Amino acid sequence: MTWDSFIYFAIISVLLWGSGAALAYVSKHKRWPALLTVAGLIVFSIFIAGLWISLERPPLRTMGETRLWYSFFLPVAGLLTYLRWNYKWILSFTTILSTVFIIVNIVKPDIHNKALMPALQSPWFAPHVIIYMFSYAILGAATLVAIYYLVREKKINNKAKLMEMTDSLVYAGIACITLGMLMGAIWAKVAWGHYWSWDPKETWAAATWIGYLLYIHYRLKKSSSDKTSMILLIIAFILLQICWYGVNYLPSAQQSIHTYSS
Amino acid sequence: MTTSxxxxxxxxxxxxxxxxxxLKRSTRKQTWRDIGFYLNHLGLFIALLGGILGSADMERLTMTIQKGQVEWRGSLQTGEIKELPLAIQLDTFMIEEYEPKLVIIENETGKMLPASRPESxxxxxVGKTTQLAGVALTITDYLPHxxxxxxxxxxxxxxxxxxxxTTALKVKASKPGLAQPVEGWVSNGSYLFPPIFLQIDDxxxxxxxxxxxKKYSSHVTTFTENGKTKEAVIEVNKPIQVEDWMxxxxxxxxxxxxYSDTSVFELVRDPWLKVVYTGIFMLLAGALFLFIAGPKKKAS
Structure with missing residues (x-):
């Protein structure tokens, strides 16, 4: 399976996710939206598995390949949030964001080949990147909630419940970011001789991490304002975007040992 | 910057x-949630402390060895040469490469085509065909050496x-507007031979x-001052440890x-590594705790 067949899998997945998200607004039971979302995820994961086999390496090296995982994990994060917190709008938000990344991959695919440089040939490679992509998706969902809050602030009835959900997403997200970062540190010791090299990607990863820590610690304050918390979340997500791909456009990326997209 | x-x-x-x-937290009444607090905060404290002390005490050197030679001197980043308490003999050095690739280039600039998204x-x-930047290619022969x-x-x-x-591929290239296909060898050359390009048109x-x-690896024998010798293979992502040195x-x-007969190694000694790892593993456990326990429910 190659990128040429991606569009077909993507269309089927997006249709399934979209109908699941639409059903979430009308259906009384959570079963059908959940089943449709899961069906979409299965179709999408068949493509990832096929690509993995045809590339003979984990499809995690290029930006396009990380976008692929992100598009996959967003509906996962949306589904978990939907099942746990009953917000019917979250599935449509994650579906739309996932579709954006799918479109980017269709319009502007990277050069994909089988080569995997020696530094990436490690058992740490897959868990390090996958857990990061999963955390980016969860924190993406948290950002969607923050935007939703800031846009509709006056119309939200149960703010406490929404804040509780946001906290849950951020805790899960930062737990995964921490796991990804520390796995990266252990791997870096094995691959590059040191667990922390102040590589631009590492520095921005630390900035992102601190951004979400700020949110968590600010929320623990008794007098914290919900609005400020949500703004903090959006700033942290901007840091996350710089860390993920923005850093490639910064001059410091010229020396980065984290750029692998030829 | 980190030394400012x-x-x-x-x-x-x-x-x-x-x-x-x-310290402040430890004086109040403890609950099960405090486990997560200590794992995260004490873990970070230990990892940071070990990292800061490590960055002062760590030694990092590179060592260049030719096949068959023994070396015990390394060079610091400053260029200074230092003698080490261990020696390395390079027995063999091997490089494995991926299969060769073909690209279409613009004659004038040498840039890969299509310019917006180069294809390879x-x-x-042998016998396979492909389309590259509007050119139909058939591989007709292959010489790995x-x-x-x-x-x-x-x-x-x-x-x-x-x-x-060197590696050479014989290819037949045709494209719309070309009277007849061109056929010839293409090679990326080596330190002995210059590369060959197959010109399609102007x-x-x-x-x-x-x-x-794909992979490069060194077979080495290491010697220490107390007379221990060890044979090992060193690869990227597979370092070896000899006494305190990685x-x-x-x-x-x-x-x-x-055809390189020279291998370059990096030798690192960090006496604080165990401290840092203690902190890292506490933080890993703390992250799992956060993931499972989630935020504290607010009394509303």
Whole structure:
């Protein structure tokens, strides 16, 4: 399976996710939206598995390949949030964001080949990147909630419940970011001789991490304002975007040992 | 930057705050949620402390060894040479490459085509065909070890198992507007042979970029001062440990590519590593705790 067949899998997945998200607004039971979302995820994961086999390496090296995982994990994060917190709008938000990344991959695919440089040939490679992509998706969902809050602030009835959900997403997200970062540190010791090299990607990863820590610690304050918390979340997500791909456009990326997209 | 005074003070300030917060928390009544607090905060404190002390005490050197030679001197980043309590003998050095690739280039600039998104084709076997930047290519022959003989009018590519041999692919190229297909050898050359391009027309040629490295490894014998010897293989992502030193595969002589007979190692000694790892594993456990326990429910 190659990128040429991606569009077909993507269309089927997006249709399934979209109908699941639409059903979430009308259906009384959570079963059908959940089943449709899961069906979409299965179709999408068949493509990832096929690509993995045809590339003979984990499809995690290029930006396009990380976008692929992100598009996959967003509906996962949306589904978990939907099942746990009953917000019917979250599935449509994650579906739309996932579709954006799918479109980017269709319009502007990277050069994909089988080569995997020696530094990436490690058992740490897959868990390090996958857990990061999963955390980016969860924190993406948290950002969607923050935007939703800031846009509709006056119309939200149960703010406490929404804040509780946001906290849950951020805790899960930062737990995964921490796991990804520390796995990266252990791997870096094995691959590059040191667990922390102040590589631009590492520095921005630390900035992102601190951004979400700020949110968590600010929320623990008794007098914290919900609005400020949500703004903090959006700033942290901007840091996350710089860390993920923005850093490639910064001059410091010229020396980065984290750029692998030829 | 990391050695500047503001940075060191900032680290010290952070450590102090973290330490005081941990002390303050330990005086109040403890609950099960405090396990997560200590794992995360004490873990970070320990990892930071070990990292700061480690960055002062750590030693990092590179060592360049030729095949068959023994070396016990390493060079610091400053260029200073230092003698080490261990010696390494390079027995063999090997490089494995991926299959060769073909690209279409613009004759004038040498840039890969299409300019907006360069395409490449990785060799999969003789007889295969592909489309690259609007050019139809058929691979008609493959020589993994080739020698190239040429003068101003004549070129011959022959199989030859020799040091410095290059990779060559014979391809037939056709594209719309071309009267008949062109056929010829394409090679990326080596330190002995210059590369060969197959010119399609006035604008474009077929070229073979340098092959990507799949794996490089050094077979070594290490000697320590107390007389211990050890044979080992060092690869990227597979360092070995000799006493306090971690030995990493770092580089090789890239001017000779796969015929490099020189291997470069990095040797690292960090006496605080165990402390840092203690902190890292506490933080890993703390992250799992956060993931499972989630935020504290607010009494509303």
């Amino acid at each position: 005074w503001p940075f060191v003070l900032l680290c010290f300030y952070n450590l102090t705050i973290l330490g005081l917060t941990i 084709y990785m060799f999969e076997g 080739a020698a190239i003989f040429r003068d101003s009018t004549f070129m011959n590519v022959v199989p030859m198992m020799m040091e410095g041999a 604008e474009t040629s077929v070229a073979m970029p340098m092959q990507e490295i 030995i990493y595969q770092y580089s090789y002589d890239d001017t000779k590519g796969k």
